[in-house]
Amino acid sequence: MGRYLVNIWESVSTMLIGLGITGKHLLRAKNGNVTLQYPEEKWPRPERNIGFDHQDYNVIRSRLVVDINDCTGCKKCERACPVGCISVEALKVPKGTDLGVTSNDTIKRLLVTRHDIDMSECMYCNLCTFPCPEECIYMTGGPNSHKTPIDYEFSEYDRNNLIYKFAVATQEEIDSYTIPVPVTPAPEGAKA
């Protein structure tokens, strides 16, 4: 009989202990809540410490951006890319043409006609940002957040929209710098 009553008391008391823990969690649900309500709130940067200053290193591997006004068309980023997702085309302009200077006071000598970055192929290794002599290609956020705010959510319905075209040279501009080659008909029997 005693054992029977002890069993009843144990079942009731342990149930109350469990309910108490649930109630405690309910009361401090606002403080102990770890869930990030994503579209409303975001993490500005990861909270973990990676060992050196966050201002010097972009922890979040985000979108690549080119300041095309600073780009000299040296193609160093294209060569550095291990994936080959950057494609740069530059046009040689006639001597004496003023294309302006970059923010590092380097005189631009090539007209960048194409600077495409396929972000769907990019593997966010940051290798293209180091060789750039003008520091015009960089990842958004981190130490560059004063230039471009962080942007790592850019999913698309179409794969082609992930190819970012940065070149701003218009077709008329390209045509004006291209020296028109007089078309002469190839002589008969000549090899092309």
Place this chain on the structure above:
Amino acid sequence: MGILENKFQDNIIVAKLDQILSWARSTSPWYFQFGLACCAIEMMATAASRHDLERIGMMPRSSPRQADVMIVAGTVTMKMALRVKKLYEQMADPKYVIAMGSCATSGGPYTPHGYHVLKGVDLIIPVDVYIPGCPPRPESLIEGLIKLQEKIRHERPLTRKNVS
């Protein structure tokens, strides 16, 4: 809603069956766990308590029969491509596909020299949303899923499409 609008009390919503269907579909797209590589870790992290995916009504299912959305997370090798196709065909309509990460979108790091990797999962199955990143952050994945929900919400499953 034409003539029926504002004819009832405030707590009665009048909508077309079309809209209700697409709304219901958009708010509970259960996804098929299809982790193939490192993106799967991020997908697991997204489903965990920090970025709770069930907030937006998404629940992981392990069977293609029970799933609406297939999240292709990771590198699709040529050998796996056959299975991807088969599993996609086993899913019940309406079905949606999300290409998560660079590898599933376009081959990613394997694009120049990957002899064994499918260059984009959209070569074998239709993809609705492409999420860039290598791997994408959980926030990026949730943003892509919200984009997919928007796409489903604008669908009209009962409206006959004009076939010209």
